[in-house]
Amino acid sequence: MDLPASRLRPARATLLSLAGAAGVSASTVSRALRGDGRISPTTRKRIEALAAETGYAPNAMARTLLGGRSGLIGLVLGPMHNPFYPDLLEELVAQAAERGQRLVILHAGEGSMEDRTAQALLQYQLDGCIVTSAVLPSRIAAICRENAVPLVMVNRVAREHGTAVYCDNVEGGARLADWLIDAGHQRHAVVGGHVDTSTSLDRERGFVARLAERGHALAVRFDGGSTRQGGWAAGTQVATMSPGKRPDAIFAVSDGMAMGVIDALRANSVPVGEAGGVSVVGFDGVAAALKPPYELTTIVQPLQSVVGRGLDLLLARVEDPAAPDEVVMLRGTLHLGRSAWRYGCARGNRAYGCAAGRSARHP
Amino acid sequence: MDLPASRLRPARATLLSLAGAAGVSASTVSRALRGDGRISPTTRKRIEALAAETGYAPNAMARTLLGGRSGLIGLVLGPMHNPFYPDLLEELVAQAAERGQRLVILHAGEGSMEDRTAQALLQYQLDGCIVTSAVLPSRIAAICRENAVPLVMVNRVAREHGTAVYCDNVEGGARLADWLIDAGHQRHAVVGGHVDTSTSLDRERGFVARLAERGHALAVRFDGGSTRQGGWAAGTQVATMSPGKRPDAIFAVSDGMAMGVIDALRANSVPVGEAGGVSVVGFDGVAAALKPPYELTTIVQPLQSVVGRGLDLLLARVEDPAAPDEVVMLRGTLHLGRSAWRYGCARGNRAYGCAAGRSARHP
DNA sequence: TTGAAAGCGTTACCAG
DNA sequence: CTGGTAACGCTTTCAA
Numbered sequence A, B: 001m002d003l004p005a006s007r008l009r010p011a012r013a014t015l016l017s018l019a020g021a022a023g024v025s026a027s028t029v030s031r032a033l034r035g036d037g038r039i040s041p042t043t044r045k046r047i048e049a050l051a052a053e054t055g056y057a058p059n060a061m062a063r064t065l066l067g068g069r070s071g072l073i074g075l076v077l078g079p080m081h082n083p084f085y086p087d088l089l090e091e092l093v094a095q096a097a098e099r100g101q102r103l104v105i106l107h108a109g110e111g112s113m114e115d116r117t118a119q120a121l122l123q124y125q126l127d128g129c130i131v132t133s134a135v136l137p138s139r140i141a142a143i144c145r146e147n148a149v150p151l152v153m154v155n156r157v158a159r160e161h162g163t164a165v166y167c168d169n170v171e172g173g174a175r176l177a178d179w180l181i182d183a184g185h186q187r188h189a190v191v192g193g194h195v196d197t198s199t200s201l202d203r204e205r206g207f208v209a210r211l212a213e214r215g216h217a218l219a220v221r222f223d224g225g226s227t228r229q230g231g232w233a234a235g236t237q238v239a240t241m242s243p244g245k246r247p248d249a250i251f252a253v254s255d256g257m258a259m260g261v262i263d264a265l266r267a268n269s270v271p272v273g274e275a276g277g278v279s280v281v282g283f284d285g286v287a288a289a290l291k292p293p294y295e296l297t298t299i300v301q302p303l304q305s306v307v308g309r310g311l312d313l314l315l316a317r318v319e320d321p322a323a324p325d326e327v328v329m330l331r332g333t334l335h336l337g338r339s340a341w342r343y344g345c346a347r348g349n350r351a352y353g354c355a356a357g358r359s360a361r362h363p
Numbered sequence C: 001t002t003g004a005a006a007g008c009g010t011t012a013c014c015a016g
Numbered sequence D: 001c002t003g004g005t006a007a008c009g010c011t012t013t014c015a016a
Helices: A015-022 A026-033 A041-054 A060-065 A084-098 A115-123 A138-146 A169-182 A198-213 A228-240 A255-267 A303-319 B015-022 B026-033 B041-054 B060-065 B084-098 B115-123 B138-146 B169-182 B198-213 B228-240 B255-267 B303-319
Strands: A072-077 A102-108 A128-131 A151-154 A163-167 A188-192 A218-223 A249-252 A279-284 A297-300 A327-330 A333-335 B072-077 B102-108 B128-131 B151-154 B163-167 B188-192 B218-223 B249-252 B279-284 B297-300 B327-330 B333-335
Touching: A015 A026, A015 A041, A026 A041, A060 B060, A072 A084, A084 A102, A084 A303, A084 B084, A084 B102, A102 A115, A102 B084, A115 A138, A128 A138, A128 A303, A138 A151, A151 A303, A163 A169, A163 A303, A169 A198, A169 A249, A169 A279, A169 A297, A169 A333, A188 A198, A188 A228, A188 A255, A198 A249, A218 A228, A228 A249, A228 A255, A249 A255, A255 A279, A255 B255, A303 A327, B015 B026, B015 B041, B026 B041, B072 B084, B084 B102, B084 B303, B102 B115, B115 B138, B128 B138, B128 B303, B138 B151, B151 B303, B163 B169, B163 B303, B169 B198, B169 B249, B169 B279, B169 B297, B169 B333, B188 B198, B188 B228, B188 B255, B198 B249, B218 B228, B228 B249, B228 B255, B249 B255, B255 B279, B303 B327
Parallel strands: A072 A102, A072 A128, A128 A151, A151 A163, A163 A327, A188 A218, A188 A249, A249 A279, A279 A297, B072 B102, B072 B128, B128 B151, B151 B163, B163 B327, B188 B218, B188 B249, B249 B279, B279 B297
Antiparallel strands: A102 B102, A297 A333, B297 B333
C-alpha cells in the first residue's frame, strides 16, 4: 500500500523505470528511443509516449561511461575585450549545438589557467578542445597531446604543428594595401596589435610587404596593443599631425582598434573616408564595425566557415585520432564601407556609387 | 609475454589500473587519493606517486553516476554586443573555477534555444543553471522548475518568483540624478535601453523619479536599444540641437550606450564633461568605460560580488533544493570620471581636483 | 587499515 | 522482434 519512500524529489525517469512502466525490458526501451529498426511500431509508440510523458532524458554520463563520446568540447577563449571574440563565441555556440555538441568553458581572458581547470579536460571526458586564444596555454596543449585529445586552434596560426583554421591574414593585409594604393592613397600608417599574436603580425606583414612591392613605404607605425583604446591613441596622434605630413590611410589590424581610430579622428574633426580626410581600414568584419556609424572597409572573416571548419576538423579527429595535423586557411572578403574613400570621388567608394578605379591587384 | 593488445591508444589510467600497479584494491586507491584518514601514510605516498606518474584523472562521469553532483553548471548568456556580458563572462568563469565548477554554455545571444539544447541540461546532470540573459528563455525555466534544478538569475530582476542577484538599478539611477542635479545640471536626457529588459527600465525609472522629486523634469528621452549604435544616434541628435535647448546632462542606462553617446558628441565637437558642454553618465562600470578615452562617471556594479553571490546562491540550492527563493540586491558605487563635470569647476569633478559641491542626496 | 561486492544508467552482445 | 547479462569507473557499505 505504501508508496516508495523516495518521493520527495520525484526521482528522474530512467530506462529501467520506463521499462517497468511499459512492461518491457530496458534494452527494448533503449532501442525504441534511439530508433533501432527492429522494434515493433506498437511498442515503440507506447514507449515514446511514456518517455514524453515522464520527461525522460537519457543520462549522458552513463552513456559516456560505456566508452562512447561525451559530446562535450572544451573551449579556451581569448581576451573578450576584442569584439571579435564575442562574435566568435555566439557562432561557436550555435554551430556546436547544431552538431549536438556542448561547450565547456575551460578559460576566458588573459590570466593563466588553474591546474584543476586543465584537469577538467580529462575528468569530464571532453571529446576535444577548441582554442581561440591568441596565446596557446601550454598546459592545455600538453594535456591534449599526452592524452590523445584532439585540439583545434581557431583564428590562430599553427606555426610548428597542430590542427588549425584561420583566415589568410597576410593576403588580407595585402589586399587592403592594394585597394588603398589603387584608390590613390600616398601616406600609409599601420596600427599594430598585441606583439605576440601571430594574426596581428601577419596582417601587418602582408600589408607592409605589398606596399613595398608597389613602391610605397610605410609612413608611420603605431602600437595599438589590440585594444580599442590603443586605436584611439593612434588616431589622436594622427589628428595632431600637420595635414601635410598626416597619413591619408590607416590600417588598423583589427576592427576594434579601427573603431577606436575613427572615434579619435572624428573627435578631432578629421574627416574619415572623405576627400581631404583619412581613410581607415580594419580587419575581422565584426558586426558592430560593419554598421553605422563606422561602416568600416575591412577584410571580413568568413566567421561561419571558420567556425564550421573548426568544428568539423575537431570532430573528424574525435572519430579518427590518427588523422594527421591539418591547417585550413580561408580567405576573407574585402568589404567596402564608407570608412575609406577613393581619390577622385566626392565621398565613399564603388559600393556607394563611385565607379572610378579598380580594386584588382596591381600587376 | 605478449602485452595486452589495446596499447595503440594508451588507455587512460583508472582506479583499477592503479590498484593493480600498486598491489592494492580499488577502494584503497579511491580512499588514498581523496585523503581519507584511515590509509597508512606509506601506501598513500605510493599511490599518490603512481597517480602522478600515470597522469591519473578521476572520471567525473562515473562519480556523477554514483549519485553525486556533476560539478557542471549550465550558462545562458545574454547578447554579447553589450560589453557588460564579456566582462561578466570572464568573472564567472574564473569564480566558477575557484569553486571547482565548470560552465556548460547552453546559449549565447538573442536567438531562441533549440530543444535538444534545453535537454542537455538534464542529460548532463547539470547541478544548476545561471541565466544572465535579459529575457529568461521560458523553456529553460520550465525544465529547471519541473526537474528541481536550481536556477539563479544574474543581473536580472526576478519580479514574480525565482532566485536572483542584481544591482540596485533604481537606486543607481536615482544616485546619478542626485549627482547631476547637485552638480548644477538643468536639462536632463535619458537614453533608454531595450524595452523588455527590466534592468534598463528600472534604471530609467529611478533616474526620472528622483528628478521629479527634486523638481526637475526630463527634458528629452531617446531610445538607445541597448546598443552602442543606439547611443551614437542619441548623441548625434543631441549635438544637432541648438546649444540653448540642448540637454546639459545625459544618462545612458548602460555603459555601452554611454560610450556611443560620447563618441557622437565628440565627433560633432560638443565638449564632454567640460564647462559649456554636456555631461554623460552611464551604468555598469564595464572595464572599457572606466579607462580613457571615456573615463565615464557611472554606477559600477560590484561584479565580483554579483558573480560570487550568484554562484553561492546556486550552490546552496544544489546542496539544499528546498531552500526558498532568495533575491539579493547589491548596491553599485558611484564612480566619478571625467565624462561629467560640476558647474563652477573649470573641468571635471572632485575626483579630478574640484572640491565644490556635494554628492549626498538632497533632503 | 584494507578488501569485496553492490550499484549508479546506459549500451552491446548473445540468446531466444 | 525482444530479453538477459556484462561492462564502463567510481564510491560506499559491510566484513575482515
